Amino acid sequence: MGRDDTIFALASAPGRAGVAIVRVSGSAARFAVQTVSRRSPPPPRRAQVRAFRSSAGEIFDRGLVLWFPAPDSYTGEDVAEFHIHGGRAVLAAMIEALAAIPGLRAAGPGEFTRRGVESGKLDLTQAEAIADLVDAETEAQRRQALRQYDGALAKLTDGWRTELAKALAWAEAAIDFSDEELPDDVMTDARQTAALVKDAITARLEEGHRGELVREGLFVAVVGAPNAGKSSLVNALAGRDVAIVSETAGTTRDVIEVRLNLGGYAVILADTAGLRAAADHIEAEGVRRALQRAETADLVVWVRDGSSPDSALEYNDKLDSNSVVTVWNKADLPWPAAQDGLKLSLKTGDGLEAVVEAITAAAREKLEGGGEAPLLTRARHREMLEEAVAALARAEAQDAPELFAEDLRLAVRAIGRIAGRVDVEDLLDVIFRDFCIGK
Numbered sequence: 001m002g003r004d005d006t007i008f009a010l011a012s013a014p015g016r017a018g019v020a021i022v023r024v025s026g027s028a029a030r031f032a033v034q035t036v037s038r039r040s041p042p043p044p045r046r047a048q049v050r051a052f053r054s055s056a057g058e059i060f061d062r063g064l065v066l067w068f069p070a071p072d073s074y075t076g077e078d079v080a081e082f083h084i085h086g087g088r089a090v091l092a093a094m095i096e097a098l099a100a101i102p103g104l105r106a107a108g109p110g111e112f113t114r115r116g117v118e119s120g121k122l123d124l125t126q127a128e129a130i131a132d133l134v135d136a137e138t139e140a141q142r143r144q145a146l147r148q149y150d151g152a153l154a155k156l157t158d159g160w161r162t163e164l165a166k167a168l169a170w171a172e173a174a175i176d177f178s179d180e181e182l183p184d185d186v187m188t189d190a191r192q193t194a195a196l197v198k199d200a201i202t203a204r205l206e207e208g209h210r211g212e213l214v215r216e217g218l219f220v221a222v223v224g225a226p227n228a229g230k231s232s233l234v235n236a237l238a239g240r241d242v243a244i245v246s247e248t249a250g251t252t253r254d255v256i257e258v259r260l261n262l263g264g265y266a267v268i269l270a271d272t273a274g275l276r277a278a279a280d281h282i283e284a285e286g287v288r289r290a291l292q293r294a295e296t297a298d299l300v301v302w303v304r305d306g307s308s309p310d311s312a313l314e315y316n317d318k319l320d321s322n323s324v325v326t327v328w329n330k331a332d333l334p335w336p337a338a339q340d341g342l343k344l345s346l347k348t349g350d351g352l353e354a355v356v357e358a359i360t361a362a363a364r365e366k367l368e369g370g371g372e373a374p375l376l377t378r379a380r381h382r383e384m385l386e387e388a389v390a391a392l393a394r395a396e397a398q399d400a401p402e403l404f405a406e407d408l409r410l411a412v413r414a415i416g417r418i419a420g421r422v423d424v425e426d427l428l429d430v431i432f433r434d435f436c437i438g439k
Helices: 029-037 088-099 111-118 124-135 139-149 152-176 186-205 210-216 230-238 281-296 312-318 352-368 379-396 401-419 425-432
Strands: 006-010 017-025 048-053 059-068 079-086 104-106 218-224 256-262 265-271 299-305 324-329
Touching: 006 029, 006 088, 006 111, 017 029, 017 088, 017 111, 029 048, 029 059, 029 079, 029 088, 048 088, 059 088, 079 088, 088 104, 111 124, 124 139, 124 152, 124 401, 139 152, 139 210, 139 265, 152 186, 152 379, 152 401, 186 379, 186 401, 210 265, 210 352, 210 379, 218 230, 218 281, 218 352, 230 256, 230 265, 230 299, 230 324, 230 352, 256 352, 265 352, 299 352, 324 352, 379 401
Parallel strands: 006 104, 218 265, 218 299, 299 324
Antiparallel strands: 006 017, 017 079, 048 059, 059 079, 256 265
16 A cells, blocks of 8 residues: 555445545545546535536435645544445446546555645644544443543553653763763653653553443343343343353353443443352353453452342452442342342343442443543553553662663653654554544
8 A cells, every 4th residue: 555545445434325435635635526527625624515427427316515724633644534325336437537537546544544644734643532432332442442532542641751761861961071061860860760651651551440330331240040040130231141140050151242332331241150059061161250250350240049049258358359349139029038249130121220330330440440540442552651651660779870761762652652743654554453434
């Protein structure tokens, strides 16, 4: 793919629709407008109705043309948009007409956004946020992606990078002008600044993977004894039958997952095998997987039978009590003893709303922790900051100013890679690999 090529692609969702948008970007965008509409581009950012013609001169649709001359466009290049009717035949005719123009080719995944990064219109964190906005399924994902697109993460990391760059300048001054009369506290200030930045980054890393969980989904395991009501609760939360419900104990043998929006948060809900002494090796494997899922889940919903307290309580010791929501089911039946906690009857639906609220509150605490600070949304961000912290830890132990300065330089470089301030080329293929065509 050449950077000088002019690219085109469908920029709206594929499939039958009222309107479809086809975007063109590059030096031949003006020629594309002239060829398809037989007229020069309209005034910048003003829509005009045009007839669109095939390479044979036949009118195949009438729609709108928008013109965004460089550098004031999404990609930083000349950009044209054709707003056409969203039928498959109309779209195919537009794509065929553009493909017939010399110098134009179909865009690759994320190539429009990539050109925006390369033109300096966006940094890497904003480009990632665009992908997250396109993929957002919940309110929490949308809010997080929009904060990142508005530059929250880039401002945070750029602030650390700026502070370390000042400390590095002081250290290099102490090295280069060691024979000059410099203030005695130059190196002291540099070390103090490096220590403060290291502590700030470490605190951010210790907050957990909250940003990644918001983007990818919180794993919630529903566990308990056979016939406690696990599958019925999963079906109730999902609003459809995703798990088999039967009076026969041990119906669920494997982990069944369903993705859903719970109170504005993306949740991967897992129904697991009943916890008991297994009757055969297949059920034993199901119990093993259930325990493994419970121990690795971000949140556990523990379903217990209030009418006949189950034997699963012994497994509770293996879990973090702060990550468990206990639900007592079968409140419509007589109970041998009163139980504290959430009471539910999946048969009548009584108590279900309170259970949903409790699970949502636990998920909110896990994902947001009560704060609105910018979050690390990808493993790449975390890896770069861990690399920076390691370099700063080495710097603290260095007595020689030259070695101290070198470790500071490595930390500055690692932080700069988050927003693409340095070494951007080797990151582009990785970041745009999973983008959709036309973005």
